[in-house]
Amino acid sequence: MRTAVVIGTGLVGTSAALALAGRGIKVHLVDHDPESARTAAALGAGTDEAPEGRVDLAIVAVPPAHTASVLATAMRSGVARGYLDVASVKGGPRRELEALGVDLTPYVGTHPMAGKERSGPLAATADLFEGRPWVLTPTRDTDTEVLNLALELVALCRAVPVVMGADAHDRAVALVSHTPQLISSMVAARLEEADETAVRLCGQGIRDVTRIAASDPRMWVEILSANPGPVADVLAGVATDLEETVRALRGLQSADEDKRRAGTEGIQDVLRRGNAGRVRVPGKHGAAPASYEIVAVLISDRPGELAGIFADAGRAGVNVEDVRIEHATGQQAGLVQLMVEPSAAPGLSAALRERGWSIRP
Secondary structure (H helix, E strand, O other), X not given: OOEEEEEOOOHHHHHHXXXXXXXXXXXXXXXXXXXXXXXXXXXXXXXXXXXOOOEEEEEEOOOHHHHHHHHHHHHHHOOEEEEEEOOOOOHHHHHHHHHOOOOOOOEEEEEEOOOOOOOOHHHOOOOOOOOOEEEEEOXXXXXXXXXXXXXXXXXXXXXXXXXXOHHHHHHHHHHHHHHHHHHHHHHHHOOOOOXXXXXXXXXXXXXXXXXXXXXXXXXXHHHHHOOHHHHHHHHHHHHHHHHHHHHHHHHHHOOOHHHHHHHHHHHHHHHHHHHHHHHOOOOHHHOOOOOOEEEEEEEEOOOOHHHHHHHHHHHOOOOOOEEEEEEOOOOOEEEEEEEEOHHHHHHHHHHHHHOOOEEEO
């Protein structure tokens, strides 16, 4: 691949363009809002000038509701040798293209499993896709050359290719992406009218659960409108669990011993199933999840504190596998949780104490 055109210069389109431009690909940027394309070009994602001839690959990065029509227009005008989209749903756009009578041999549907709460070109980064799954949904009609171009794009963005059917993809993202977004938003919605005293008690748990609730509602309406059935199916299962959990909690309130026992068993069941499901979430680099020991360090909120901890961990010969920060309420301090291999935790704790860090149990 030497040339590409990115149609749609939002977060994903601009991030892909930045990755390609950074690896020597000549990228042309197109957007219905010329200012967005100019912004992406100013960031180094390519040029907003139209290509002089046919490019190698056209990447359509527009909302799902417009994906098929934009693809059809590009394909009929012959702007590229191959075409792909990065919409978060795959079955709908493919069926729309079939209904429009478009030749699908030069097309493959794709979906990079990466994003942010922020949208637009200014949120884009060249490393957005590094190490992340990038789903490809070829059909029997997909030309081999086009599939190879898509695989080259994934490699240039340093993502991990995953091949699956379009409808299987849509059911999968309903479970692992779309439903979590709605549940996060529903939990965060409980805070809107909450008493300020209650809100001030927010800790890391509520921050973790509601992080993605900050996402753009307009974008998510477009995504959910393109995949409503599979999401509704998953939510129906969640609703059943919610009803059973409410019933169990009411049982715990009862004076009847049998109802309290049933309530305890109900709560234990949902928590146990939650443990079992959580274990299936891939761990570091997509490998099987690992069990880490937490070394908790109290730090002040001033420049250089985090860098100092990581430097001292490095001097101790310990690799920090993951990190979380819990900010103290009303204080300029926080608790840094360093996740390390269990065998490394005692040595790291001792080394950090020697260097003056306050280790919490």
